[in-house]
Amino acid sequence: xxVNLYIPPESNIFTVAGIEIGTAEAGIRKANRRDLTVFRLxxxxxxxxxxxxxxxxxxxxxxxxxxxxxxxxxxxxxxNTGNANAGTGDSGLHASRETCKALASLLNITPAQVLPFxxxxxxxxxxxxxxxxxxxxxxDSLDDNNWFAAAxxxxxxxxxxxxxxxxxxxxxxTITITGISKGAGMIRxxxxxxxxxxxxxxxxxxxxxxxxAPDIANRSFNRITVDGDTSTNDSFIVMATGKSGVQIDSKxxxxxxxxxxxxxxxxxxxxxxxxxDAEGATKFMTIQxxxxxxxxxxxxxxxxxxxxxxxxxxxxxxxxxxxxILCAIGYAGITDLDVSGIKLWLGDVLVASKGExxxxxxxxxxxxxxxxxxxxxxxxxxxxxxxxxxxTCDFSHxxxxxxxxxxx
Amino acid sequence: xxVNLYIPPESNIFTVAGIEIGTAEAGIRKANRRDLTVFRLxxxxxxxxxxxxxxxxxxxxxxxxxxxxxxxxxxxxxxNTGNANAGTGDSGLHASRETCKALASLLNITPAQVLPFxxxxxxxxxxxxxxxxxxxxxxDSLDDNNWFAAAxxxxxxxxxxxxxxxxxxxxxxTITITGISKGAGMIRxxxxxxxxxxxxxxxxxxxxxxxxAPDIANRSFNRITVDGDTSTNDSFIVMATGKSGVQIDSKxxxxxxxxxxxxxxxxxxxxxxxxxDAEGATKFMTIQxxxxxxxxxxxxxxxxxxxxxxxxxxxxxxxxxxxxILCAIGYAGITDLDVSGIKLWLGDVLVASKGExxxxxxxxxxxxxxxxxxxxxxxxxxxxxxxxxxxTCDFSHxxxxxxxxxxx
Numbered sequence: 001x002x003v004n005l006y007i008p009p010e011s012n013i014f015t016v017a018g019i020e021i022g023t024a025e026a027g028i029r030k031a032n033r034r035d036l037t038v039f040r041l042x043x044x045x046x047x048x049x050x051x052x053x054x055x056x057x058x059x060x061x062x063x064x065x066x067x068x069x070x071x072x073x074x075x076x077x078x079x080n081t082g083n084a085n086a087g088t089g090d091s092g093l094h095a096s097r098e099t100c101k102a103l104a105s106l107l108n109i110t111p112a113q114v115l116p117f118x119x120x121x122x123x124x125x126x127x128x129x130x131x132x133x134x135x136x137x138x139x140d141s142l143d144d145n146n147w148f149a150a151a152x153x154x155x156x157x158x159x160x161x162x163x164x165x166x167x168x169x170x171x172x173x174t175i176t177i178t179g180i181s182k183g184a185g186m187i188r189x190x191x192x193x194x195x196x197x198x199x200x201x202x203x204x205x206x207x208x209x210x211x212x213a214p215d216i217a218n219r220s221f222n223r224i225t226v227d228g229d230t231s232t233n234d235s236f237i238v239m240a241t242g243k244s245g246v247q248i249d250s251k252x253x254x255x256x257x258x259x260x261x262x263x264x265x266x267x268x269x270x271x272x273x274x275x276x277d278a279e280g281a282t283k284f285m286t287i288q289x290x291x292x293x294x295x296x297x298x299x300x301x302x303x304x305x306x307x308x309x310x311x312x313x314x315x316x317x318x319x320x321x322x323x324x325i326l327c328a329i330g331y332a333g334i335t336d337l338d339v340s341g342i343k344l345w346l347g348d349v350l351v352a353s354k355g356e357x358x359x360x361x362x363x364x365x366x367x368x369x370x371x372x373x374x375x376x377x378x379x380x381x382x383x384x385x386x387x388x389x390x391x392t393c394d395f396s397h398x399x400x401x402x403x404x405x406x407x408x
Numbered sequence: 409x410x411v412n413l414y415i416p417p418e419s420n421i422f423t424v425a426g427i428e429i430g431t432a433e434a435g436i437r438k439a440n441r442r443d444l445t446v447f448r449l450x451x452x453x454x455x456x457x458x459x460x461x462x463x464x465x466x467x468x469x470x471x472x473x474x475x476x477x478x479x480x481x482x483x484x485x486x487x488n489t490g491n492a493n494a495g496t497g498d499s500g501l502h503a504s505r506e507t508c509k510a511l512a513s514l515l516n517i518t519p520a521q522v523l524p525f526x527x528x529x530x531x532x533x534x535x536x537x538x539x540x541x542x543x544x545x546x547x548d549s550l551d552d553n554n555w556f557a558a559a560x561x562x563x564x565x566x567x568x569x570x571x572x573x574x575x576x577x578x579x580x581x582t583i584t585i586t587g588i589s590k591g592a593g594m595i596r597x598x599x600x601x602x603x604x605x606x607x608x609x610x611x612x613x614x615x616x617x618x619x620x621a622p623d624i625a626n627r628s629f630n631r632i633t634v635d636g637d638t639s640t641n642d643s644f645i646v647m648a649t650g651k652s653g654v655q656i657d658s659k660x661x662x663x664x665x666x667x668x669x670x671x672x673x674x675x676x677x678x679x680x681x682x683x684x685d686a687e688g689a690t691k692f693m694t695i696q697x698x699x700x701x702x703x704x705x706x707x708x709x710x711x712x713x714x715x716x717x718x719x720x721x722x723x724x725x726x727x728x729x730x731x732x733i734l735c736a737i738g739y740a741g742i743t744d745l746d747v748s749g750i751k752l753w754l755g756d757v758l759v760a761s762k763g764e765x766x767x768x769x770x771x772x773x774x775x776x777x778x779x780x781x782x783x784x785x786x787x788x789x790x791x792x793x794x795x796x797x798x799x800t801c802d803f804s805h806x807x808x809x810x811x812x813x814x815x816x
Binding site (some may be wrong): 053057089090121123124176219290309313314321324332334335339355397400403404 | 421462464465482494495496497499500529530531646648717718721724725727729732735738739742743745762767790804807808809811812
C-alpha cells in the first residue's frame with residue numbers, strides 16, 4: 001500500500017567499501033524473521049549520530065551517546081527489532097551494554113566502539129539472552145553485499161524495505177553513498193520510531209561529520225510527520241569510511257558543498273520513503289510554507305496542516321475540503337497572523353486568498369488535484385521571505401487497524 | 409455509539425424564565441431537518457461569550473464580538489447548522505450582519521442586540537436567502553419549553569443531543585440552570601466546532617458575568633480534546649436573565665461561589681458530553697496530571713497524551729500499550745523533565761515508576777482497566793504541586809469514516 005515507494009533492483013545497490021553487514025534470526029519477539037542486524041566498519045571510519053529528543057530516551061540511545069562521547073572510534077552497530085528496550089530503566093541500560101560487550105568480544109573491539117539500536121514494543125524487557133545468542137550467526141554472515149538484507153531486517157510495521165544507493169563524481173574521483181531506513185508510524189519532527197543509516201566511502205573528518213549530521217537530519221528526517229508522535233528510540237547515523245580516497249576535512253574544501261548536498265539528498269530520499277510507506281498511507285503530501293517571517297513559524301504552519309487529523313482524513317477521501325487546511329493554518333499558533341494576506345494553493349490551483357475561497361476556484365479543479373497520489377499544498381503567508389517544507393501522508397482506516405492491532 | 413452520554417428525560421428539563429427558543433427548517437444544506445434556532449432573551453438579561461482563538465475567525469464570531477462590544481444588551485441569538493460561514497471574507501460578514509438585521513426586525517430590537525452563530529462546512533458561502541426565509545417560522549415557534557428541540561437543531565455530526573438542566577438552592581431561593589451544546593470532532597482547547605449555551609434565571613451583573621465566562625470555559629470547554637483541531641467558529645455563551653429574583657453583582661457576595669460552581673459544573677457536563685459523543689468514540693478518558701510545576705506544563709503533558717493517535721488507537725483496541733503514554737509524556741515539551749520521578753497510573757493500577765514498568769505491574773491488571781468504557785489515566789510528574797485535567801476519547805475506524813465522508 002506504500003505510495004510510489006521506489007525499491008531499486010538489488011543490482012543497483014552499491015556496496016560501500018569499509019562496511020560489512022550481517023543479519024540473523026534471534027527470535028526477539030517472533031520466530032522465523034531476521035530481527036538482528038550487525039554493521040562492521042573498517043578502522044578509521046568517522047561516525048556521527050542524531051538522536052530522539054523525547055525525554056524518555058530508550059536505553060540504546062543513552063548507550064549510543066555515551067559510547068560516541070568516548071571518541072574511541074565506532075567499529076560496529078547492532079540493531080534489533082521486536083523490542084525497543086525503552087521504558088526499561090537500569091535493567092534496560094544493562095541489557096544494552098551487555099549487547100555491546102558481547103558483540104565487541106566477537107569482533108575483537110572494545111564495547112565503547114559498538115553502537116546499539118532497538119526498535120519495537122516499549123516498556124517490555126529486552127530478551128538479552130536471545131539477542132546475544134543470535135550475534136554469532138549475524139557476525140558469520142558479515143558481507144559488504146548485505147545492504148538489501150539489512151533494509152529488510154530492520155523493518156517493523158514497514159511494508160517495504162527502504163534503501164537508496166548512488167555514485168557521485170567528486171572532483172576526479174567517484175564516491176558511493178548507500179543508506180537504509182525504517183519507520184512507518186510514530187513519525188514526526190525530531191524523528192520517531194525512525195532508524196536511518198547512511199554510509200559513504202568518502203572520508204570526512206570526525207569533527208566535521210559531527211557538525212554535518214544534525215544539519216542533514218534537519219533537511220530530511222526532521223521534516224517528516226506521520227502522526228505527530230516522536231518515539232523514544234529515533235536514531236540517525238552517518239558513517240564515512242574514507243575508502244574511496246576522497247577526504248574532506250573542513251567546510252572550506254571546494255568539494256564540501258557537493259558532498260553535503262549528496263548526503264542530504266540521500267537522507268531526504270530515505271526520510272520520504274518512510275512517509276511513502278507510512279501506516280495506512282494512500283497519499284504523499286508535500287506541505288510547502290512560503291513567505292514566513294522565520295523558519296519556526298513556517299514549520300508551525302506546516303506541521304499544523306500536516307498533523308491535522310481532519311486534513312489527513314480529507315486527503316484520504318480525495319475531498320477538496322480545503323477549509324480544513326485554512327482552519328489548521330489559523331490555529332498553528334501565529335498569534336498576529338493576518339489571514340487576509342494568505343494564499344493557499346493545491347497543486348497548481350489557487351484555492352483561497354484574502355481569507356476566503358478564491359473567486360476563480362472551481363471544486364472540479366480541487367478534485368482533480370486531490371485524486372493524485374502525490375499532492376503539493378503550498379501556503380504563502382505574506383509575512384516574510386522564509387520557506388520550509390514538511391512531508392506527510394493521509395490518515396486512513398488502515399492506520400487505525402495497524403495501530404489498534406500492533407501488539408495482538 | 410456515544411459513551412455513557414446521559415440524555416435526561418424531557419420532563420427533567422427545566423425552562424429558564426426569560427428565555428424562549430424557536431426552531432425551523434431553513435434548508436441551509438439539507439432539506440427536512442431543523443437547522444435554524446432562535447433564542448429570545450427578556451430585557452435586562454446579562455450575556456457574556458468566549459470565542460475561538462483560531463486566527464481564521466468565522467464571520468459570525470467576528471460579528472458576535474462586535475455586537476457584544478456595543479453593550480446594547482443582547483436580546484436574541486440565531487444559530488444555523490449546515491454552513492459555518494467561515495473563510496468567506498467580506499461577503500460572509502455581510503451575510504452574518506444581514507441575518508442579525510432580519511431577526512432584529514422580526515423581534516423589534518436592534519441588530520447589535522442579536523448574536524449570530526454558524527456551524528458546518530467551511531469555505532462555502534452562507535445561503536443567506538434561505539436562512540432569512542426560515543426566520544419567521546423559527547420566531548413563530550418561540551416557546552420557553554423548546555430546550556430539547558434546540559439541543560437537536562444545533563447538532564451536526566453529533567449523534568445525540570447534549571443538554572443539562574438542574575435546580576440549585578441559592579440562599580433561600582431556587583435558581584435554574586439549563587444548557588445545551590454541540591460538537592463531535594475538531595475539538596480541542598480553546599474550543600472547536602463547539603457551540604455551548606448556558607442559561608440561568610439568576611441575575612448576574614454584566615461586568616461580573618464577563619469575568620466569569622472565560623473562567624467557566626477554562627474549567628470545561630477548554631479542557632476537552634477529540635482530535636486536536638480547533639475550529640473557526642467555537643463559541644460559548646452564558647446568559648443570566650435575573651427572573652428568579654436572585655441577583656449577584658460581585659464576587660464578594662456570599663452566594664457567588666455557589667453560583668459559580670453550579671454554572672461551571674453544568675458547563676463541564678456539557679463539555680464532557682461532547683467528548684462522550686465524539687466522532688467514533690468508544691471510550692471516555694480522563695487524563696489527570698499531578699505534581700506539575702505550572703498549569704502550563706500540566707496541560708502540555710495532558711494534551712500530548714490525550715492527542716497522541718498512538719495512545720488513542722491503543723485505547724480503542726483496549727490494549728494496555730502503556731509505553732505509548734510514557735512516550736507521549738516524553739515528547740510533551742518539558743525539556744528538563746526527569747523521567748525517573750514520574751509515576752503512571754491506569755485507573756487504580758500503578759503501571760510505571762522510575763522510568764520503567766513497575767515491578768508489581770501485571771498485564772492482566774492493565775487489561776482489566778482498558779476494557780472499561782471510562783478510564784482515568786493519572787500521571788504524577790514529581791516536580792511541583794499543580795494539577796490539571798483534560799477529557800478525551802479514543803480513536804477508531806469510525807472517526808476516519810465520519811471525517812472522510814463528511815462532505816459527500
